[in-house]
Amino acid sequence: MKKIFSLFALAAALFAAGAASAQGSIHAGFVQNNLISTYTVPVVNTTIHDTLTRPGAYAGFNYNIPLSGNFGLTVGANVEYFSKNDSTVLYKRKFQQLDMVVPVYLNLAIPFGSNNTFTVFGGPTFGLGLINKATYTGRVSGSISEHNFFDTEDATNENYYRERFNWAVTAGVRLNFGGFGIHAGYTYGLSDNFTSANTKGNSQRIFLGANINL
Secondary structure (H helix, E strand, O other): OHHHHHHHHHHHHHHHHOHHHOEEEEEEEEEEEEEEEEEEEOOOOEEEEEEEEEEEEEEEEEEEEEOOOOEEEEEEEEEEEEEEEEEOOOEEEEEEEEEEEEEEEEEEEEEEOOOEEEEEEEEEEEEEEEEEEEEEEEOOOOOEEEEEOOOHHHHHHHOOOEOOEEEEEEEEEEEEEOOEEEEEEEEEEEEEEEOEOOEEEEEEEEEEEEEEEO
């Protein structure tokens, strides 16, 4: 709970510093979460690389605080949701992940045309995992079981454990046409690592969305 308050406090403090001249925007879009893992087989000392891809969506708001010239500082809050279904001959599985994310980006806006800008942005992203679980339904018995990836014991059964608090670095671009814009970017997880016996990995995300400037 303290980490949740810390994220809100960070966003509020940065916004308050430039609230008088800040410009707000709301945004939404699609995001793909790639879980990149490296597994070492102890007996034969072989390394196996694997990628789990999970599609999702995000929505939130940003405030851009002007700094100097065309530079600005962007701070906001997003909610990201990922879901994926798969199955075997024995069971059906549904994966769900819900995160709250606070971005803090330095940006450079380059004007062009009439009231249009091309913006390059980048900086740290602080996240808090709210939900990260898999639900199994037996094909024959119909029984339902659930694994929470924030719980070490449950996660061991999945060969996967995720830290609840994480941070990453993000880089991207944005095109604004008056009050409307589109944006895209890439996020590389640093402390958003998942671990288990002989396994290390991190989260990498690609996002594409649209924004409305307020």
